[in-house]
Structure formats: C-alpha cells, structure tokens
Amino acid sequence: LMVWLRRTTHYLFIVVVAVNSTLLTINAGDYIFYTDWAWTSFVVFSISQSTMLVVGAIYYMLFTGVPGTATYYATIMTIYTWVAKGAWFALGYPYDFIAVPVWIPSAMLLDLTYWATRRHKHAAIIIGGTLVGLSLPLFNMINLLLVRDPLEMAFKYPRPTLPPYMTPIEPQVGKFYNSPVALGSGAGAVLSVPIAALGAKLNTWTYRWMAA
Numbered sequence: 001l002m003v004w005l006r007r008t009t010h011y012l013f014i015v016v017v018a019v020n021s022t023l024l025t026i027n028a029g030d031y032i033f034y035t036d037w038a039w040t041s042f043v044v045f046s047i048s049q050s051t052m053l054v055v056g057a058i059y060y061m062l063f064t065g066v067p068g069t070a071t072y073y074a075t076i077m078t079i080y081t082w083v084a085k086g087a088w089f090a091l092g093y094p095y096d097f098i099a100v101p102v103w104i105p106s107a108m109l110l111d112l113t114y115w116a117t118r119r120h121k122h123a124a125i126i127i128g129g130t131l132v133g134l135s136l137p138l139f140n141m142i143n144l145l146l147v148r149d150p151l152e153m154a155f156k157y158p159r160p161t162l163p164p165y166m167t168p169i170e171p172q173v174g175k176f177y178n179s180p181v182a183l184g185s186g187a188g189a190v191l192s193v194p195i196a197a198l199g200a201k202l203n204t205w206t207y208r209w210m211a212a
Helices: 002-027 031-064 069-090 104-116 121-145 150-156 180-211
Strands: none
Touching (some): 002 031, 031 180
C-alpha cells in the first residue's frame, strides 16, 4: 500500500507542478505574450520556455527514473494550455487568438537522451539540456508560421487583461538580430544545461527531505 501511495504521490506532484509551470508561462513569456510579441521578442520567449521546461521535466524524470516522464510532463502543460485556448475561444475570440507553444518534441528528446544513455544523469543534463535548448525555438517558430497572422490577431483583438505598456508593437525585423531562431537556440542551449543541473539538484534535495 505504501509503495502504491508513494508512486501515486509522485505522479500527482508531476500533474500539479506541470499545471503550475503552465501558470508560470501565463505570467512570464506566456502564450498570449508569445502570440503578440513573437516577431520582436521570440528570443526572450525561447529562453524562458526552454529553461522552464527543462527544470521541471528533468526533475520529475530523475525523480521517477522512468524515461518518458518528461514527455508526460510536457503533455500535461500542453493540454492545460489548450484548455485555456478553448476558454478564450468560448468567449468569442477567434481560433488563432492564442498559439499554443510546442513543448512535447523537446521533452521527447530529453527522454530519448536519458533512455539512450542508460539512465545516465549527467548525460541527461548535458546532452538532454542542450537538445531542449536547441530544439524548442525551432519547433515554436514552425508553430508560429502555421498561425494565420499573430500580429493581425494582436491588433484586431486587444487583450482585455494587458496593461497599456504591454500593447503589441510593430516588429523591427532585423534591427537587433537577423535570426531569432538561431539566437534563441544558441542562448537556450547554453542556459538550459545549468538549469537542467538545478532541476537534478532539486531532485537530490527532495530525496534528502523525504528521508529526513
């Protein structure tokens, strides 16, 4: 019974933290921000999403020791965000009003790294963290290209919850950088590794706390 309760608690924690990670997404580099500001602040979004995904995903992947947990974590985030998208749609906003970020493929790469290296923690941190940081901007730019016109949506349907200083602005393409995907991938790959290490360390602290 205790083994069953402990395993159930582990997976319940994953659900709770994944939902809270999505709430964090709403407040820092969220999907509304993502749709409105995509072409001007895509690098900021890429870094925030890469690091946020990798810290939670690697924490729970190492916590359970099961390859596939990172994908499970990202799937919960995606479902929760689609529910939010549906809520906006129900309020009368168009289907393209919110573009849902793509987390799952990057989480799958993290799981594959952990599985391919025979559950080697440091390989998951270094290789998996790098792959998450490199891949997430690419997947999300492809996702954005499939949206009808994020800026048109942003200006035609202003967000009622946004303060005036968050009003979308016209992008100055190429003014600060020529390739937001390359810059986002480079910065994300560098920063995701230490953040993945932090997630792994949090896992160690959790086990010490449980043993205390």
